[in-house]
Amino acid sequence: MNGEAVKEDPVSKRLKRYLLNLLDIRGDMMSYEEIDVMMQENTVIHGSNMWILMLAILIASIGLNVNSTAVIIGAMLISPLMSGIMTMGYSLAVRDLTLLKHAFTRFGTQVVISLMTSTVYFIITPLSEPTSEMIARTSPTLWDVLIALFGGIAGMIGNTRQKKGNVIPGVAIATALMPPLCTAGYGIASLQPKFIFGAFYLFLINTLFITLSTAFVTLALRVPYHKNISEAKQKKINRVITAITVIAIIPSIFIGGLTVYNSFIEHNISSYLNNEFRFPETQVVQSSTDMQDKVISVSLVGAHISDEAISILENELENYSLNGYRLHITQNYIPDNADSENTDKITIAVQENKLAEMQTELDNRQTRINELEQTAAEYEARQEREINCPKLAEKTEAIFTKLEDCSCGIMWDKNEKYILLAARAKEHITEEETEIITNWLRTETDMPNVSLYISEEITEEAEKTAEEE
Numbered sequence: 001m002n003g004e005a006v007k008e009d010p011v012s013k014r015l016k017r018y019l020l021n022l023l024d025i026r027g028d029m030m031s032y033e034e035i036d037v038m039m040q041e042n043t044v045i046h047g048s049n050m051w052i053l054m055l056a057i058l059i060a061s062i063g064l065n066v067n068s069t070a071v072i073i074g075a076m077l078i079s080p081l082m083s084g085i086m087t088m089g090y091s092l093a094v095r096d097l098t099l100l101k102h103a104f105t106r107f108g109t110q111v112v113i114s115l116m117t118s119t120v121y122f123i124i125t126p127l128s129e130p131t132s133e134m135i136a137r138t139s140p141t142l143w144d145v146l147i148a149l150f151g152g153i154a155g156m157i158g159n160t161r162q163k164k165g166n167v168i169p170g171v172a173i174a175t176a177l178m179p180p181l182c183t184a185g186y187g188i189a190s191l192q193p194k195f196i197f198g199a200f201y202l203f204l205i206n207t208l209f210i211t212l213s214t215a216f217v218t219l220a221l222r223v224p225y226h227k228n229i230s231e232a233k234q235k236k237i238n239r240v241i242t243a244i245t246v247i248a249i250i251p252s253i254f255i256g257g258l259t260v261y262n263s264f265i266e267h268n269i270s271s272y273l274n275n276e277f278r279f280p281e282t283q284v285v286q287s288s289t290d291m292q293d294k295v296i297s298v299s300l301v302g303a304h305i306s307d308e309a310i311s312i313l314e315n316e317l318e319n320y321s322l323n324g325y326r327l328h329i330t331q332n333y334i335p336d337n338a339d340s341e342n343t344d345k346i347t348i349a350v351q352e353n354k355l356a357e358m359q360t361e362l363d364n365r366q367t368r369i370n371e372l373e374q375t376a377a378e379y380e381a382r383q384e385r386e387i388n389c390p391k392l393a394e395k396t397e398a399i400f401t402k403l404e405d406c407s408c409g410i411m412w413d414k415n416e417k418y419i420l421l422a423a424r425a426k427e428h429i430t431e432e433e434t435e436i437i438t439n440w441l442r443t444e445t446d447m448p449n450v451s452l453y454i455s456e457e458i459t460e461e462a463e464k465t466a467e468e469e
Contacts (some may be wrong), residue, residue, distance in 0.1 A: 025220065029160045032223055035090075038159075042087040043102035045109060049080045053110055056080075057117040060178040061185065065122070067131035072179055077169050081110055081177045085207055086156060089214025092241070095234070096226035107207075111181065118185025128190065137176075137183040138198030140205050141256035145249055148206040151175040152213030160221065175206045201251065208248050212241075262291065268320040269296060276316050279305065296322075299330045387419070387445050395444075400437055402427045403454070411451070418449035425456040 021027070030038070056078040063071030084107040091100035122128075155171035180203035187195025269289055273296075277284050282302035289296050314327050393406040403423040411420045419441060429437075434452060441450045 025157055025217075026222070028162055029221060030162055035160050035221075035223065036094075039087045039090045039099065039103075042083040043099065043106050045106050050110075050113060052078060053080055053113060054117045056178060057114045057182060057185075058121055061118045061121040061125075061182045064131060064133050064179060064182050064186070065125055065127050067133050069133065072133060073173055076172045076176060076178050079172060079178045081107075081114075082155065082172050082175075082210075084110060085177075085210045086152075086159060086214045089152070089156070089211040090218050090223075092211070092237075093215040093218035094223055094226045099226070114178075114181045115185050115188065118182040119188045122186045122189035130186070130190075130192075130195065133179065134183045134186060134195065134199075137180045137202055138195055139255055139259070140198070140202035140252050141259055142249075142252050143256060144202060144205055145209055145252050148175050148209035149213050152210035153217055155210070156214045156217035160217075171210075175210060177203065177206055180206070205248060205252060208245065212245065265289075265291065265322070268322055272296075272317065272320040272322065273298070276313055279303070294325045295328055296325055297328045297330070304331060305329070387447075392444065393421075396421065396423070396437075396441075399440070400433075402429060402433070403437075416449055417447070418451050419445050419447050420451045420453065422453040423455075425454050428456060429454055 029035075056075045059078065060072055060075035063069070063075060084103055087103035088100055088107065091097070091103055151171040151174045158171075180199040183199035184196050184203065187193065187197075187199060266289070273284060273287055277298065277300075279302070282300050282305060284298060285301045286299040287297065310327070310329060313329075317323070317325050317327065387410065389408045389410070393408050396406045396408070397403055402425055404426055406421065406423040408419060408421045411418055421437075421441060434454070438450050438452060441452075442448060
């Protein structure tokens with residue numbers, strides 16, 4: 001038994017060492033002095049940074065204004081806001097209140113400039129309607145808290161490495177600091193409190209939890225304290241931070257819970273309508289839900305549904321966890337004595353509804369086809385640009401010395417595209433050599449279809465030399 005324990009011990013130690021190295025966040029980090037210099041630099045207000053910030057705010061505002069996700073992402077990559085937030089978290093961890101003051105001053109200046117710039121833009125722009133990108137920034141949830149928390153951890157780990165990667169740009173995109181500020185500027189310009197407070201609350205959540213996660217990583221990296229604060233004062237600071245965190249997170253938990261609940265109700269209503277409203281001669285033309293008054297409105301076309309059937313439908317609401325909801329049904333049915341004109345109107349309404357659904361499906365498919373065609377055209381154009389036929393011909397002669405007067409081009413037939421190489425052979429080309437040339441061209445051009453046209457015009461001297469050999 002003792003012998004087995006001795007044999008297993010080195011294995012367990014190697015496994016433990018492997019896991020520690022695998023999860024070690026201090027192995028390739030910068031020195032403490034380099035980290036401190038970087039954080040000190042983040043508190044300096046440079047004129048260039050302010051200009052970059054204003055331009056990034058303008059780009060983000062335009063992206064929100066025209067509902068362009070790509071433009072918004074570009075603005076987030078440009079923004080210099082992240083460094084100041086991380087410095088605030090770092091200063092809390094190393095207990096340097098002077099550094100915290102300088103970092104907060106720079107950050108506060110950036111926020112004021114950002115709000116002023118975005119407000120001026122939205123006052124001037126002729127596009128005044130809120131877009132979906134703006135509305136999405138007015139209801140922060142618990143998921144936004146988690147994104148900021150995990151993003152801040154990743155950002156601080158990446159920022160303290162000796163070899164910087166693409167972590168910071170990724171964190172800037174994920175945590176989305178710029179769009180909420182711009183949306184708050186829109187709210188100020190249009191005097192809409194929902195956009196002001198909702199968007200600014202999202203910005204504060206992102207800022208707070210990036211700061212806290214940065215402080216957590218700083219402590220995990222064992223960065224030395226700058227100053228020794230008394231235990232009583234440190235406890236007071238911790239209580240203040242805890243109170244701010246709890247106050248900030250409570251509304252997001254409430255909004256997140258409401259979002260989950262609404263999603264649950266919408267799914268149940270959709271299942272209810274799909275499962276219960278199945279009648280052979282009646283069709284649901286339109287449905288809507290008022291969640292505030294708890295009313296499900298359904299418009300039907302076709303044969304009349306009896307009161308007993310409606311009562312059964314109302315009783316089924318409980319089976320879909322829709323207690324408290326009321327059912328409001330509007331019936332457009334065909335009476336027995338209906339004239340042909342009314343019958344035709346109802347038939348047309350049903351057909352128009354079906355046609356609208358089919359048209360939506362066709363539009364979606366056509367959009368997908370257009371995207372695929374554009375991608376294919378871009379690929380073909382890129383491939384033609386990349387294949388330089390004169391250089392390819394020159395390279396062919398240099399590699400295959402039996403060939404001369406080489407020329408090539410990209411050709412099409414009714415089915416496919418291929419590369420054509422024409423040349424004259426100074427000596428006889430065997431089938432094996434032809435296959436080698438063909439495979440080389442496939443590799444060189446990245447085109448599967450190759451056609452060779454090689455004429456053999458061997459001189460008498462070359463023929464005599466070949467016979468002697």
